[in-house]
Amino acid sequence: MGNIGAERFLPDEVSLSSLREAAAHCEGCDLFREATQTVFGDGVPDARFMLVGEQPGDQEDLRGAPFVGPAGRMLDRALEEAGIDREAVYVTNAVKHFKFEPRGRRRIHQKPSAGEIDACRPWLEAEMRLVDPAVTVVLGATAARALLGPSFKVTRHRGEPVPRHDGAFYVATVHPSAILRAPDRDAAYAGFLADLKVAAALP
Template sequence: MAKDGNNSAARFLPDHLDLASLRGAAAGCEGCGLYRNATRTVFGEGPAEARFMLVGEQPGDQEDLKGHPFVGPAGRVLDRGLEEAGIDRDEVYLTNAVKHFSFTSQGKRRIHQKPTAAEVDACRPWLNAELTVVRPEVVVVLGATAARAVLGRDFRVTRQRGEPVPLGDDVPAEVTAVAVATVHPSAVLRAPDRDAAYAGFLADLQVAARTA
């Protein structure tokens, strides 16, 4: 296994990179402190030769409990957007920049907490390995945390959403996909005007569909 500092998933990577090996190895990842309170690692899912890779922030409460990405309310918004944009789910690999649920507890409720920059960086080896194996044509970046992981810390979704752009410097050079950034579908659910927010989200997905 690869060796690195204690605050990195790199030392948990398997010697052979394929999705099954990565998923199995990620189940035991202790590359940052989030594993201590999360129910499980929620790894990416989808075909190994997907044309599209969609990268979100982290698993939410339902994803953590069920073990699959984008199965909660935001996932339903995403599924609707993909269908209306003409992106076949069979050509989509879904994952997150961070593979464990980050939360604070309020009574019996678990409240989403944004991952820190250090946690995003610690989890980067998994995302880079997924990109290397899948080699998508287009990476759809969902929200600011995913943008930091895929496009670099200076990228701003509010300024450059819906524009095809190159991947950031921290992504392996052999991955030549084009990226299109948009808001996370959970932001659509939180928006004061959901219809307008969804229309903008859908427009960005349509750009991604045309880019592939």
């Protein structure tokens, strides 16, 4: 089928609950065929902080909620240390279905393509409009591509506030799963925490 895009699946009356319900039936790209379910955003509707990751992982795909696996636990720890209340944020992903490659009994994460990111963008844009966060924390290159464009480099601009509109900012950093894979996990975590503290300190 290819990437026809999510636009045609958006509901007429847009709220977070209607979006979540409509996204459950999204066939905007081929990822819906293998994934267990759509994993939509979750959290406070008028959150000050919105956290945008790449896509659901294995645990998220099975449980139907974002950031509930090992990367989510890493994120929870860092948010607490940065002084950001995890119960007062909205978390979502640029791509709402798990993309993976079966390997024996395991499902190995695969990076979404540019076409898949673009196909899923209407859901993310609708979430951004509804939540309208003061600070959007962009977790990793896939989220950065979706929100800041293909030329934005997280490695070059991480921890720098980027204006979204008057009084609202993006702050890009690595995805917490990158910390789990890092050769020096302590150093990777320290950098991640420093970026979140920048986000937490924004007015």
